[in-house]
Amino acid sequence: MSEETTIDIDDLNRRMDGAMTSLRQEFASLRTGRASASMVEPITVDAYGAQTPINQVGTVNVPEPRMVTINVWDKGLVNKVEKAIRESGLGINPQMNGTIIMLPIPELNEERRRELTKVAGQYAENARVAIRNVRRDGMEQLKKGKNEGMSEDEQKLWHDEIQELTDRHIKAVDTALETKQEEIMQV
Structure with missing residues (x-):
């Protein structure tokens, strides 16, 4: 990799982890009965x-x-x-x-449980958007690298790494949402 490379994967990972931490805090505040x-x-x-x-x-x-x-x-x-x-x-x-x-803590009725699963879904979507925004920032860094003379092979490598990082975090959001929805619907 060239010295001019401006992509900081650790920073992107840290920011995506921050979105996950925020999601966990929002999930923790949801009442599950x-x-x-x-x-x-x-x-x-x-x-x-x-x-x-x-x-x-x-x-x-x-x-x-x-x-x-x-x-x-x-x-x-x-x-x-x-x-x-x-x-x-x-x-x-x-x-x-x-x-x-x-x-x-009162028992949750079926209607309230469904409402809470929708709220959990909104929290998860906000986390996905935050992760995609971090991905977009990484891709913009990649474009700057292209303008600074980064080779196509390097670009492909960084692109794949950023995409893999994004996919991994989105999958973690989906898993956390599934777990939270099961917890909410559990009677």
């Missing part, structure tokens, strides 16, 4: 004059499959945490017991 501490991760509380993640104002536990508890450390924040959960759009009705907030 099973309790998970990651359900409350996106929720922030107005605490001490700043928006603070819920796991920084209390201990989040999953004592049983259909229950998440949050043990709020500061008694003065209990009502703010409860309000943040109600306004989060999780669709869960928090129950208070002193400084402990209990979140009972």
Whole structure:
């Protein structure tokens, strides 16, 4: 390979991995009818004059499959945490017991499960688009390399490597989506 080559496969791979990480975080926030501490991760509380993640104002536990508890450390924040959960759009009705907030996870009905699989599909499509955008950036780098005197053999080699990287990440997105949809539809 020539010294002039401007294609950074490691950077492209890192950016595609970032899209996968983002997808996993979005999937973790989807309610599947099973309790998970990651359900409350996106929720922030107005605490001490700043928006603070819920796991920084209390201990989040999953004592049983259909229950998440949050043990709020500061008694003065209990009502703010409860309000943040109600306004989060999780669709869960928090129950208070002193400084402990209990979140009972209701069973999902068939219609809600189907809606959630569609949302998971949208998250996956957004990840695919992000991966394709990274691929496009790689191909633009390849065109610049062509203008800088890169041989056709080198171009073909880089093109194939970028495409293989893209295909591998798209396949990982599809696998993750399939797994998440099965998890959602599981009764």
